[in-house]
Amino acid sequence: MSKKLVALLLSSVITAGLVGCGSSEGAQTNPSGNVGTTQTASSDTSGSEGGYTTDSITINIWDSNQQAGLQAIADDWSANSGVKVNIEVIDWDNYWTLLEAGASGGEMPDVFWMHSNTAQMYMENDILLDLTDYIAADASVNKDNFYEGVWNLYSSGDRQYALPKDHDTIALLYNKSVFDKYGVDYPTDDWTWDDMYEAAKAITEGSGGDVYGMAMNTSNNQDGWYNLVYDYGAQVITDDHKGTTIGSAEGKAGMEMVRKLLTVGAPQSVVAETGTDSLFMSGKAAMITQGSWMINAFYTAENHNDYAWAMLPYADTNSNGTCDAGERYSACNGLGWAANANVADPKACYDLISYFCSEEGQKKQAQLGVTMGGLKGVSEDFSGAFEGMDVSAFVRAEEEGDLFFRPYTRKTTVWEDALQQQGGFLDAWQNPEDSALMATACDNAQKIIDDAIAAE
Amino acid sequence: MTKKKMTPSQKRQAIWGWAFxxxxxxxxxxxxxxxxxxxxYQSLCKTGDFGKGNIFVGLNNYxxxxxxxxxxxxxxxxxxxxxxxxxxxxVIALLLAVLMQxxxxxxxxxxTLFFLPMVCAPAAVAMVWKWLYNQQxxxxxxxxHTNVAWISDPKIAWISVGIIGVWSIIGYNMVLFIGGLQEIPKDYYEAAQIDGASSIRQFFSITVPLLSPTTFFIVQTRIIGALTVFDLMFMVMDKTNLALNKTQSIVYLFYTYAxxxxxxxxxxxxVMVLVVFIMIVTFFLQKLEKKIVYYN
Structure with a gap:
């Protein structure tokens, strides 16, 4: 009997222990990547001309496309300050898992990107270094010079927790050689979503299904279907961040258009295994929608001469044949540079952030084609960064069209993930021929978001 | 039974034992x-952000x-x-182990070849298989020359993932079996040969019963291992994969929520549900051990 008991106990301990490692206290929840530099707060100040107590700063970001450019800017700062900067890239999903594990009692990076999805939660829990006083003492940082929307994403009460790193917009990317091959006219800025549908249909049918006219995945929200919802007059998250109108008639009209596009696009089973970007770059998809932060990936791709950008199509909701106010929306968002509240040398971290967001740093960021600025007035530098590729569609999206901020609540990922999966939009996405499924999915989405907000 | 007093030397030994x-x-x-x-404790709480501000809610989560x-x-x-x-x-590992003898x-x-998968990082294994299975x-x-959605079709995705698991574990099981096989005295086989038993008969009448302690050990540890599987699903399936709901393991679900x-x-x-489930399974396995495992 006792032997049995021991065996039972042992087996349960093994499993519970396995699980326990995952609990918030488990220090080993950081399997990889997040190796914060051991803050050897050595008192020796050799080489630190700014009087910094640390000699290196670790940065975590999630976009490997930006690593080289940001490292170049950081190196400029290191040359003056004598503090080394290491940038580590962790992919989007694991970035947040690791950051949260770090914030709950593990090792956090010193400086890192903040995103509107989670900023609220991090700010309210004092995880981020309060930059307010540093900003007040810093003559080179002036709130009025930044994009106000991005600035406000990272303020809570009258405190500021991050400086705007960039802002972004969305445009339509197409492959000219595919359009030529099937004799279809290139996208223009006057396109409606219906025009896009017709063109995609012509290509998919012309190729006999070998090449898809367009590709979109449920996970392409900010750079994909969100934009249609707003074009047709609904909101994924209402302005007060307390609800959604995705289940309204307008929301359903927007998603109905998405459904139509999907009937002539790549099936969900394909895009779930091979990302839309890969499909596009391998010539399997003629059109995708993408954000300005991804330009570099396409600019440096093998067949980049075939690629061109146009503004996102609009929804002619009043059927007057022209694009009126509120008919062409582009999602917009901006990242923030934030620092860990418990960092050993907050001044050094702030100075680095301040340099990234200074005119010099922002100009260089734009000129290197990393991203558009968080500081106003560097759009031209950015457009000029891609010689031979016209990326003005991104700038025109904000000048000629309307912008909406990427929808967020306190715990955005909860409903964002649920929307992508079965029970959300996945079934409708999988069977785009069935318009009733899409209408049901909109009702489900309404409930998913409402429930998630209620549980926050 | 009355407790005897320890002699000083016994005491010293006990202290050192504890120290070690x-x-x-x-x-x-x-x-x-x-x-x-x-x-x-956490399973009884509505946990706050970053592990702060837990509110006790009793059995609500359950x-x-x-x-x-x-x-x-x-x-x-x-x-x-x-x-x-x-x-x-x-089964495959046992056959291979017998062949290796x-x-x-x-x-x-x-x-070496069969054991190699064991040495590879599970994440790398999963990534390679993900591309082998890719539909396009x-x-x-x-x-x-097929067009099967190996890992996106809910009907077959669980088998595809299971096959990766089999491939990764064969080498480990095989090594354990080889160890078990070497324990079996050669005399039995010689005697069987003299009696004219075929090699198939030898396998089922000698190898299988005498190997049963090893087999039982592998069965038990592998069942527990398989019930806590996570990395395969996590690496192979994308969030927007149609088959995710029909394939994700319970530890994956735990990861998603936690x-x-x-x-x-x-x-x-x-995860507590999983622990209880594994305890029940183990309990029945222990019962079974008495019936089918042959210790000589």
Whole structure:
């Protein structure tokens, strides 16, 4: 009997222990990547001309496309300050898992990107270094010079927790050689979503299904279907961040258009295994929608001469044949540079952030084609960064069209993930021929978001 | 029974004994028992952000977990995975181990090859298989000229994932079996040969029963291993994969709730369900051990 008991106990301990490692206290929840530099707060100040107590700063970001450019800017700062900067890239999903594990009692990076999805939660829990006083003492940082929307994403009460790193917009990317091959006219800025549908249909049918006219995945929200919802007059998250109108008639009209596009696009089973970007770059998809932060990936791709950008199509909701106010929306968002509240040398971290967001740093960021600025007035530098590729569609999206901020609540990922999966939009996405499924999915989405907000 | 007083030398020995096991005990307490107990506690709480501000809610999480179709589906997915991985992994490994006992040219090479998957990082293994299975560009579909959505079709995705598991575990099981086979005295086989038993008869009448302690050990550890599978599903399936709901294991579901969604209390409750489930399975396995395992 006792032997049995021991065996039972042992087996349960093994499993519970396995699980326990995952609990918030488990220090080993950081399997990889997040190796914060051991803050050897050595008192020796050799080489630190700014009087910094640390000699290196670790940065975590999630976009490997930006690593080289940001490292170049950081190196400029290191040359003056004598503090080394290491940038580590962790992919989007694991970035947040690791950051949260770090914030709950593990090792956090010193400086890192903040995103509107989670900023609220991090700010309210004092995880981020309060930059307010540093900003007040810093003559080179002036709130009025930044994009106000991005600035406000990272303020809570009258405190500021991050400086705007960039802002972004969305445009339509197409492959000219595919359009030529099937004799279809290139996208223009006057396109409606219906025009896009017709063109995609012509290509998919012309190729006999070998090449898809367009590709979109449920996970392409900010750079994909969100934009249609707003074009047709609904909101994924209402302005007060307390609800959604995705289940309204307008929301359903927007998603109905998405459904139509999907009937002539790549099936969900394909895009779930091979990302839309890969499909596009391998010539399997003629059109995708993408954000300005991804330009570099396409600019440096093998067949980049075939690629061109146009503004996102609009929804002619009043059927007057022209694009009126509120008919062409582009999602917009901006990242923030934030620092860990418990960092050993907050001044050094702030100075680095301040340099990234200074005119010099922002100009260089734009000129290197990393991203558009968080500081106003560097759009031209950015457009000029891609010689031979016209990326003005991104700038025109904000000048000629309307912008909406990427929808967020306190715990955005909860409903964002649920929307992508079965029970959300996945079934409708999988069977785009069935318009009733899409209408049901909109009702489900309404409930998913409402429930998630209620549980926050 | 009355407790006898210890002599001074016995006392000294006892003290030293404790001193020697103390590091292990400390390690176990800090790394295993404390997190385990904390998991139980968290499962009774509505946990706050970043592990702060937990509110005790009693059995609420359990009520939600037990009423959730998603949890039962994931538990069923996990069982299905175990049904693929455990028997196949054991039968194939046993056959290979028996072959490896024979006089064979390049035996060491084969042993190394079969054991290689064990040395590879599970994440890397999963990534390679993900591309083999890819519907558009994958090797499988290209070689066989098929167009099967190996990992996106809910009907077959669980088998595809199970096959990766079998492939990864064969080498490990095989090495254990080889160890077990070497324990069996050669006399039995010689006697059987003299009596005129065929090699198939020898296999079932000598090898299988005498190997049963090893087999039982592998069955038990692999069942527990398969029920806690996570990395395969996590690496192979994308979030927008249609087959995810029908394939994700219960630990994957726990990860989604506890880490991606930051709902630790609910995640802890999910995992407690798994612990209880594994305890029940182990209990029946122990019962079974008495009946079928042959110790000489």
């Amino acid at each position: 096991v103390l590091p292990s005990i400390l390690g176990l307490i800090v790394l295993n028992y404390y997190p385990a107990i904390n998991t139980v 009520k939600t977990v037990l009423g959730s179709a998603e949890v039962w589906q994931s538990l069923w997915n996990t069982v299905k995975y175990a049904i693929v991985e455990v028997p196949l992994g054991i 024979k006089k064979l040219a390049g035996k060491t090479l084969f042993r 560009f994958g090797l499988l579909n290209n070689v066989f 880490f991606t969604n930051g709902n630790r209390g609910y995640g802890a409750a999910i």
